[in-house]
Amino acid sequence: MISNNIKIKTQDLNVYYGEKQALFNVNLDIHSKEVTALIGPSGCGKSTFIRCINRMNDVIDICKIDGSIKIDDKEIIDNNVDVVRLRESIGMVFQKPNPFPKSIYDNISYGPSIHGLADNKSDMDKIVENSLKKAALWEEVKDRLDEPGTGLSGGQQQRLCIARAISVNPEVILMDEPCSALDPIATAKIEELIDELKKSYTIVIVTHSMSQAVRVSQRTGFFHLGKIIEVDTTEKIFKNPGNQMTQDYITGRFG
Amino acid sequence: MTKEERIKKRYNAEKRFKLYGITSVVLAILFVVFLIHVIFSKGSSAFQKTTINVELNFTLDSLYLDPNPSKDDLENVEYYDLAIESLLKVYQVNGLKEEKALINLFSPDYEYEVRDFLIKNPEFINKKTILKLTASDDIDQLHKGNYPRHLPEDRRRINDFQLMMYDKLVEQNKIDKIFNNYLFQKGDSRNPELAGIGGALVGSFFTIIITLLLSFPIAIFASIYLEEFAPKNRVTDFIEININNLAAVPSIVFGLLGLGILLSTFDLPRSTPLVAGITLALMTLPRIIIPCRASLKAVPPSIREGALAVGASKVQSVMHHVVPLAIPGTLSGTIIGLAQALGETAPLILIGMVAFVVDIPSIPTDPSASLPVQVYLWSEQAERGFVEKTSATIMILLSFLITLNFIAVYLRQKFERKW
Incomplete structure (x- = not known):
């Protein structure tokens, strides 16, 4: 079950927001085709960390990154890296579902169309259908693809966002607390979906819910105050953590 | 204070606040109604003009024309004679003074009205017809009931003979009020009955x-660049x-800028829509940029x-999403900025648009009037017709x-995506 193929390797990653340092020497390996959960109290840097992987932090003017992140042995913290290509291969799902204010179809077809993944309409139809199927949304929306994506329920919107992310054939999917705005039933559906998706994608998920980390992930990293305290298999972290702080956090003594 | 008292006080405060609000709204509505009432009661009569029906006999003799006259011939006829003769046939006058008083019942352009009619309808040569000739400003105002006819003769411009003639015309049903086509067709004039806003409109x-x-x-490119890139x-x-400050700069300052730079340095033609447009564009820029940036900012990150x-x-994320x-906010901001520019007077005065321009401009580099400046110019005139x-x-x-403003509201609602 535990894979040994390292997909993403970060070394001595330091991130600064202006004067403030948000991440301190993070060294973390993310393995291919499994789910890595990142847990830790609010403000510990887990979101900052995953936003480094697809260079989403570039949007923030004052953010400075140094250190190294290698994806398949290719350095991405480098000005010569084309972030557009990078983000094509690393999809992202956000905390709050953020479908475009367009139709369900257009939400999915946008990515493939700007990257030229479909030669004609029937190709595009195929991509849209497959993406929605992979996101377990096809059955619910197949008859109303031209309706606005924002008209779906919260859970459906989030699956639409997952479908949007996989429409461009990424290798990695980053999820930043994807269930924090959803009810338990919608959350259960997304978790099921994550389980299914890990067969084809490498998934990194930030979560506040430790039970969610246990349910969906094979590996867990614990962040605290911008440092990675401990990373190991999920089983080990939750049954027998190597660090007292991890122990305190997962038993609810702080956080 | 007991709890009851405190609650009562709180309710009273709420009622008071509501009352202040309603009073302010009612006051504002009253002001608007008053303003509109004043303008309508004074202005609505300008959409009609007074005409005097005159029977004209276009015999070749009286026109001093050969049979089958050309258009040029028709243009060169002395219509003054023709008109005066036909008038004298109807109303017997004694002496030149009365003849002049009679002719002054008409607008000075009545000759051209007769000429234009005949050129347009040459089949009336050798025939009789009744034409509605435009009355002079004084008769016009008299007929509309705005003229103080009870004043002694030496204090009015209409003399007693003319008043008598007017009453006779009314008696014979020879005086009419019809739609004032001149108001929209003509440019400015020294005679109120001939003045129109055609030039100002164009x-x-x-x-x-x-x-x-x-x-x-x-404004669009500036706001997108500033906000997104x-x-x-x-x-x-x-x-x-500086953009915020510029939006608050008095418009007359932009007029000075237009005068100093566009007219003096670049030697652009004075009193023209070209210069006015550039000046107002400078003034409008910050007023459009601010709402555009606000609507871009309102798009959720x-x-x-x-x-x-x-x-x-x-660029794709900005342009596609x-x-x-931001389009609805952008469009309505632009239209409201343009509406302000349309009503702007002060900068246009400085770049010479107060000039007396009779001709209707055909290209933007022709000297021209504009609507707000026309209001300003006419409001200074003494003649009643200009009021x-x-x-x-x-x-x-x-x-x-x-x-x-309605277009702005409509566009905002049309493009606003509620989903």
């Missing part, structure tokens, strides 16, 4: 088109402060992130402004 139209063409694209640093902060995360470039969402013309022009200007 001038304002050219001006606003030039303002739109210049300010809209510049520019780094946030001292330079952009400085630019932002999650939309930008969503687009970037599927691998859209910065942010700008379409109603002033109000009528205000009515037309206001109706354009209201239309523009």
